[in-house]
Amino acid sequence: MALIRLEPVRPVTSQTIRYMAFAFAAADLLIELDAEGRVSFAIGAANIFFDEDEKTLEGRRWRDLVAEEDAPLVEALVEALDVGGRYGPVMVRLRGRRPEINRRVLFNACRLPQQPDRIACALSQLTAGAFSSVKAPVASGPNGLLNKDSLGDRTAEIVAASKALDLRLALTFLELPGLTRLKGRLDDNSARSLMQRIGAALRAGSLDGQTAGQFADEQFGYLHEADKPTQAVAHAIQKLTKEADRDGQGIVPISRTMEMSAGELSPEGIVRAVKYSIDRMAEGGTEAAVDGGLAATFDALVNATMERIDAFGRMVKHDDFKIVYQPIVTLRDKSLHHFEVLSRFEAETSPYEAIRFAEETGLVEDFDIAVLMKVCGMLEARETDPRLTVAVNISGRSLGSDLFAGLVQRELTQHPKLAKRLALEITESAEIKDLTRLDAIVQRIRQKGFEVCLDDFGAGAASFQYLRALKVDWVKIDGLYVRRVLKDQRDKAMIESLVELCRKLGVRTVAEQIETVEEAAALRAIGVELGQGWLFGRPADLPAYKPPLELPTESSDRPNLRARRAGYRESWG
Structure with a gap:
């Protein structure tokens, strides 16, 4: 029988356990926390994170090392860490001596069974790994969560x-x-x-x-x-x-x-x-x-x-939608200029989402022509006031189709008497690729006597390219700029520049989403001609308009109330 030599078992020291934890975490800096949440040991490249030696960290509370906004995150990690458990990596911001050296790091933590009252925290530099290249979005609330x-x-x-x-x-x-x-x-x-x-x-x-x-x-x-x-x-x-x-x-x-x-x-x-x-x-x-x-x-x-496509197609085929009217007024004297026709569906369906869905699924052409035909029929109906003037939206994606462009021109040719009562607004919600071709279509529409407006101007990066390439009658300024005209001088300056550019090009301007008297006055002072928004009226089933009494008017404007819609300005509604 062979003899077996037994080597004495070396005692496991606390230092050994620390290095075991360091190896387990595999990081640039190891920090050990005691039961009171203070640093009992630190080893590694503390200077790259805190601009100081690791020995200076010992005795300090972990909360003194973590940025205030991420302290609840680390606290949740520490409290939930069971013996033998590990958390991480998570991204955490550190608190340095100076705010400019605060850094984001990957944070890991473990609680080894050999030292259940200690927590080993490992910090690693962010590298060009799989996820560090993904830009973290900004949290939407104080709880640090995304929307x-x-x-x-x-x-x-x-x-x-x-x-x-x-x-x-x-x-x-x-x-x-x-x-x-x-x-x-x-x-x-x-x-x-x-x-x-x-x-x-x-x-x-x-x-x-x-x-x-x-x-x-x-x-x-x-x-x-x-x-x-x-x-x-x-x-x-x-x-x-x-x-x-x-x-x-x-x-x-x-x-x-x-x-x-x-x-x-x-x-x-x-x-x-x-x-x-x-x-x-x-x-x-x-x-x-x-x-x-x-x-x-x-x-x-x-x-x-596919189910939505079928349902949307049936809705268009059976004319199962309604149109509503929102007034657009002359800012100079608060007189009615015309109404924009908007589409409405069942109560739980957002009009914006429905139109976006139609664009994404290729159904917008059918819908746009259905709306145009419905509006033309309404304008020529015997019971419709012959003074009613409206604008109807047409998707830029629809106009990119030869078939749709032909249908529009045929519809307008069949209703020549509506030339002064119907305008088309080209929405910029879908990318328009061939501007030269689109301009040729726009000019044929304008030659028939129908005005054309470029909608939501400023919302997309290609807006000024559209204005350069397309000769239109109106430009509608996106509501984003209107809402900030009183708050942001940059946005106000952009509107002023746009209005001046349009004036030189012979293009008139409309501002949407006007909600206050102050916004209307500011836009009028800049030179915007027409306004639309809840200040003047919300979309309604009937084309009714009652001027807001509080909207200031210029006395010098009173002799000029003989606009083309003089007969029915303030009598509507």
């Missing part, structure tokens, strides 16, 4: 980037039933603190601390690695809500996790599938999730889109 759209965009970008890596991602949705009632029982400070801590718990469970969001008052979600357990986040939120409402039992989150496997989807398909998933959750709760990952979700999106 629905921002989370959808960021999730889609990260999922698309992960296709080149061996990384499986998932999106977990949480409903917190009763959260609104709970907040209502708290004072403002307590409610705000609760939401900050819930936001921190969600961010702590997310992929990098930046991929968590709030969809509605009681609906949340976060992106994470698919293999990462989600119970910790749910338990942390339940604990937080129970502590906030000591008389209650807290809120038990309802969660649903959906794997974000991209499969063969293109980047555009990923974006659509991710946003469709989030929209379904926001509208129908966790039960609305689609099983089978993004590929199955995209199939569901295709099916839902």
Whole structure:
């Protein structure tokens, strides 16, 4: 029998454990926290993060090292870290000696069984890795969470980037039933603190601390690695809500996790599938999730889109929509100039979303011609006041179709008497590619006596290219600039320059979304001729207009009230 030599077992020292944790975390700087949350040990490149030696960190509280806005996130990590557990990486901002050296780092933390009262925190520099190239969107609220759209965009970008890596991602949705009632029982400070801590718990469970969001008052979600357990986040939120409402039992989150496997989807398909998933959750709760990952979700999106296409087509075919009227007035004397005709659908359908859907699915041409025919029929109806003058919207994408352009010209040719009563507004919601061809169509329309307006001017980067290439009668200034004309001198200067340019080109100007007397007065002073907005009237079923009494008028304008619509200005409505 061979003899076995037994070597003495070396005692495991605290220093050894520290280096084990350092190796486990694999980072640029290791910081060990004691039970009181103070730094008991630090080793590594502290100078690149804090501009000071690591020895100077010992004895300081972790809160003194983390930027104030990210302190709730780190606190949630520390509180939820079980023995043997690990969190991270998440993106955290550090607090340096000077604000200009504050840096974003990747933060990891673990609590080893050998030292259950200690937390090893590992800090790593951000590199040009898979996710550091994805620009983090700005959180929409004090709880550090993204809104629905921002989370959808960021999730889609990260999922698309992960296709080149061996990384499986998932999106977990949480409903917190009763959260609104709970907040209502708290004072403002307590409610705000609760939401900050819930936001921190969600961010702590997310992929990098930046991929968590709030969809509605009681609906949340976060992106994470698919293999990462989600119970910790749910338990942390339940604990937080129970502590906030000591008389209650807290809120038990309802969660649903959906794997974000991209499969063969293109980047555009990923974006659509991710946003469709989030929209379904926001509208129908966790039960609305689609099983089978993004590929199955995209199939569901295709099916839902086909159903909408069929429904939209039936609506157009059966003329199952209505038109409403919003007044457009002369700012100089508040007299009615004409009405814009707008389309309305069933109560739960947004007109903007319906038109965008029609553009994206190729149905906008059918819809635009249906609206034009409906308006022409209304204007020539016996019961319609012959003085009524309107403008109707036509999508730039529709005018890009030879068939549609021919239908428009045929319709206008059949109604020559409407030349002074009907104008066309070209919307800029869809990209117009061939401006030379479009201008030829516009000029044929104008030669028939119909005026043409370029809508939403300034909303797109190509606006001035359109104005240079298209000879039109009117330009409608986008409401974004109108809303800021009194607040931002840059936007005011842009409107002034636009008005002056249009004056030199012989093009008149309209401003939309005017809501206050002050905005109307400022735009009139700049030289804008016409105005539209709730100050003058909201869209209504009948073309009615009552001038706002508080809108100032210039006495010098009174002799000029003989405009082409003099017979029915203030008598309407």
